[in-house]
Amino acid sequence: MAISDREKLVLGVIIDYYLTFGDTIGSRTLVKKYNIELSSATIRNVMADLEDMGYISKTHTSSGRIPTDKGYKFYLHELLKVEKISKEERKKIDMAYELRVSELEDILKKTSTLLSKLTSYAGIVVEPDIKREGIKKVELVHIEDYLIMAVIVMDNMAVRTKKISLEHGLSREEVAAVSKELNEKLRKGELKSYEVEDFILEKDNPVLSNLENEVFQDIEGQFYMNNASSIFQNKSVEEARETLELFNKKKGMKEIFEILVKSREHDYGDVNVVFGDELNIKGLEDFSFVYSVYKMGESQGVIGVIGPRRMAYSKTMGLVKYVTKEVNKVIEEIEHKKER
Incomplete structure (x- = not known):
């Protein structure tokens, strides 16, 4: 059943009020606060129709309505206008990226x-x-005869380090020779990290075998999360425990986002919203993910926030969009330097 313009108007107001104040809104308040030129009786009829269509539902404590998942999704895809960020917010973001970093x-x-x-x-x-x-480069640092440090610098300026315990002791000179050999091969063959295995497998050198097993298998994108404590606000101890266990497993959280990116089509520069219950993962049901996809080389990464279902979507989506744009600028500078 198609939703009418009148129903869209009332639905948008109900959701906007709920996201802003965390409370339901009745027909009379709706008319007074939003100056809608409809009678209270007409609005009650529209609310009843929206409820029948599954966009809103009644609460147990009042006669007001709150949005359902279906209502949220319609609001996000059809009614929401992404808010432009303020001059002050733009200034903060621009200043954060003003000092261009190389890593x-x-x-x-x-x-x-x-x-x-x-x-x-x-x-x-x-x-x-x-x-x-x-x-770009692999530096092997001799710590002692049975322990070396591998410092791996990628073309995109990402750096990975790994301590490697050796079965066969090597002197400082031998480690330097192995490092030189590997880097020469990398330069001449322009090997990707996933191609290094073929080179290493051709060698009998135990150090190179250790590099394959302990370093190159360990190269993967990192996951960064800040202000995770905000996720547990207004939650019971039991609810917080389930979510805390999930968020403590950073690798698991990273995989969730990687699967999300791979399983959906994303337009470059767009901001996306996914509700936690869409992921079918216990502990994430009450959360929303607002994110954008950025590119680096042949791969994609994710920038965004995790917050409660009832969040300021318009403002948040505007911020994620602008920040992603700035990150892309910095990445383009890195790519440009790499091509010189």
């Missing part, structure tokens, strides 16, 4: 912190899967 980790950490401060929700950033990125 991707610094940019992403800064982004998760910035979003959490601007929205008061948990800011999250998922780094693209850097296994598809080229390796």
